[in-house]
Amino acid sequence: MTIRKLFIANRGEIALRVVRTARRLGIATVVPFHRDDQWGAALCEADETVEIFGDPPASAWLDSAAMIDAARQHGADAIHPGYGFLSENAGFAHAVANAGLVFVGPPAKVIEQMGDKITARAFAISHDVPVTPSADEAIDPSTFAARAAAIGLPLLIKGAAGGGGKGMQIVRDAGALEAAILVARQESERYFGDGRLFAECYVENPRHIEVQIFGDTHGNVIHLGERECSIQRRFQKLIEESPAPALAPGLRDRICAAAVRLAKAAGYVNAGTVECIVAPDGNFYFLEMNTRLQVEHPVTEMVTGLDLVELQLLVANGAPLPLCQQDVLQHGHAIECRILAENADAGFMPDTGTVLLLRAPQGPGVRFDCGVTEGAPVTSAFDSMLAKLIVHGADRTLAISRMRSALTDLVVLGVTINSDYLCRVLSHPAFERAETDTGFIDRHKDVLLPYAVTEIERTLLLAAAANMLPDLHAFPTPEPYASMGAWRN
Amino acid sequence: MITVEFEKSRHKIYRCRKNDEPAVMVDGKAVNVKPARAGEFIAEVDGQRRRIWIVAHGEAIYAQMDGRAFRFDRIDAARTSASAAGAASVGEALAPMPGVVASVLVAAGQVVARGEALLVIESMKMLITVEAAIDGIVASLPLVAGQNFARGALLALVEDKEIQA
Numbered sequence: 232m233t234i235r236k237l238f239i240a241n242r243g244e245i246a247l248r249v250v251r252t253a254r255r256l257g258i259a260t261v262v263p264f265h266r267d268d269q270w271g272a273a274l275c276e277a278d279e280t281v282e283i284f285g286d287p288p289a290s291a292w293l294d295s296a297a298m299i300d301a302a303r304q305h306g307a308d309a310i311h312p313g314y315g316f317l318s319e320n321a322g323f324a325h326a327v328a329n330a331g332l333v334f335v336g337p338p339a340k341v342i343e344q345m346g347d348k349i350t351a352r353a354f355a356i357s358h359d360v361p362v363t364p365s366a367d368e369a370i371d372p373s374t375f376a377a378r379a380a381a382i383g384l385p386l387l388i389k390g391a392a393g394g395g396g397k398g399m400q401i402v403r404d405a406g407a408l409e410a411a412i413l414v415a416r417q418e419s420e421r422y423f424g425d426g427r428l429f430a431e432c433y434v435e436n437p438r439h440i441e442v443q444i445f446g447d448t449h450g451n452v453i454h455l456g457e458r459e460c461s462i463q464r465r466f467q468k469l470i471e472e473s474p475a476p477a478l479a480p481g482l483r484d485r486i487c488a489a490a491v492r493l494a495k496a497a498g499y500v501n502a503g504t505v506e507c508i509v510a511p512d513g514n515f516y517f518l519e520m521n522t523r524l525q526v527e528h529p530v531t532e533m534v535t536g537l538d539l540v541e542l543q544l545l546v547a548n549g550a551p552l553p554l555c556q557q558d559v560l561q562h563g564h565a566i567e568c569r570i571l572a573e574n575a576d577a578g579f580m581p582d583t584g585t586v587l588l589l590r591a592p593q594g595p596g597v598r599f600d601c602g603v604t605e606g607a608p609v610t611s612a613f614d615s616m617l618a619k620l621i622v623h624g625a626d627r628t629l630a631i632s633r634m635r636s637a638l639t640d641l642v643v644l645g646v647t648i649n650s651d652y653l654c655r656v657l658s659h660p661a662f663e664r665a666e667t668d669t670g671f672i673d674r675h676k677d678v679l680l681p682y683a684v685t686e687i688e689r690t691l692l693l694a695a696a697a698n699m700l701p702d703l704h705a706f707p708t709p710e711p712y713a714s715m716g717a718w719r720n
Numbered sequence: 721m722i723t724v725e726f727e728k729s730r731h732k733i734y735r736c737r738k739n740d741e742p743a744v745m746v747d748g749k750a751v752n753v754k755p756a757r758a759g760e761f762i763a764e765v766d767g768q769r770r771r772i773w774i775v776a777h778g779e780a781i782y783a784q785m786d787g788r789a790f791r792f793d794r795i796d797a798a799r800t801s802a803s804a805a806g807a808a809s810v811g812e813a814l815a816p817m818p819g820v821v822a823s824v825l826v827a828a829g830q831v832v833a834r835g836e837a838l839l840v841i842e843s844m845k846m847l848i849t850v851e852a853a854i855d856g857i858v859a860s861l862p863l864v865a866g867q868n869f870a871r872g873a874l875l876a877l878v879e880d881k882e883i884q885a
Binding site for chain 1: 784
């Protein structure tokens, strides 16, 4: 069949990202919105919009029956789930297919097998893909704590159905194991509606390396190279790049080959990502598979020149992949920064507000995937990621330099964002030397502080800010004006 | 003239003229501030120029210079003294950030020990346990699970047992 109208079961920057490719391919789009979230850029560019309901608002995007109803009512013949929300929900993929619609993603049975950390690991082991020593609660819940402790410390406790850093606890001291199990279970139940747990050996300061996989319904599976996503805070990625710097070519080939082997064995169709960690000793371990388009897919698009959403739609239509492994070429280097509404200098505390002024960075090799528009309220109802800034350069040095300029040029006023902090990370000599691992942010926190404002900068800033005030009068001013205006930062 | 406190230092600012153009006097230096595009200004002093993005919104001014953001808030004299007088009591748990109540673990009237979990709040992807700051009795618990709150909202109030008795 051929997709003519696509329902995008998502919001924010990814909804806009999918709309853009669909429109280029002549496919009509339908994007849902909530009463409290009508500012998404995708809503202006979609052919049709449809109101969805829920309280809290995010629950509307998790209501699979409502999503399918909305898609059918608008005559859509396919649903793109984006990332997050229902994207890795096998039940949703199944329900979409049952409703006679095309699910732009892998078949439900593949999501079931590869989306579950525990079955995916068992599958990896049976296909000679290395995994870290682990303990699965489901085997025997009564002995879970003892089996977890037997792996040795440090230990990671996480939800079997989890992802995105939610519901993960590190245990460094045997006495803290019980408490960590409780918290992980609570978070897991809350975020994934599934409290099953899983414990694994915690590899300290690994590099996070992942491989972009693509499969079609004709049995072809290729990889589109790797990404490194080691710069993380609270287990969530902040900066991603492709290719992975400082990865020995032999190791890179082994990881990519293992990813393809795994995906082929699973009968993988559409876009997916095989995530690994690479230990300081050069060993790599399978972490999990993400059965969807990733947040960081643009870095792969920048270096391969491909449009991953276009490939997704082609494959969903039943067409074979238009290229084979030898056709996939990587040019230069790409970096992505996640632009988050948070105060990185106050423990990465989320911030809320209103986007009062938004100026996108421009220039050679710069791409800005933005989910908000001026006037948009930024609330705690949704994820704190407002946009993604992606740059490309002939080499990593140029990409870093372009990213620093683009981060400086990005203007968002009305809510605190992390662009200045990201710029400091990109300016750190250790980042420039590609000494990147998941411990980077914590290790360098003492030098990733804001730069001091010089006296002249302070004078210019204060003059410009004070100039905005209607009660700023020429001196001397009569009382009570003189005592009226007092401001502080 | 106004006073602006910036990173703990105080600056007196008023309008003036320089080179026959409107200017702003900061600490005895006259700065020319010229509007460029919407929200964008060019400030210049002693041959140094900066592009500065500024938006005033309510009682706050947001500014960005060289990729770094700043926020200025009006100090309301009345409000400042009021909050100083009624400074948050030690048993008051205020929301560190906006969010939603995930679960309430105690009931009003319950005796709690210092460090005991009162409620769990969720903000963006974090679950945070709010603990009792003192031994006492839960005097106020204004929110229920699922309810949203703003930064600074009262989440729980624990009163000293002696005071209650």
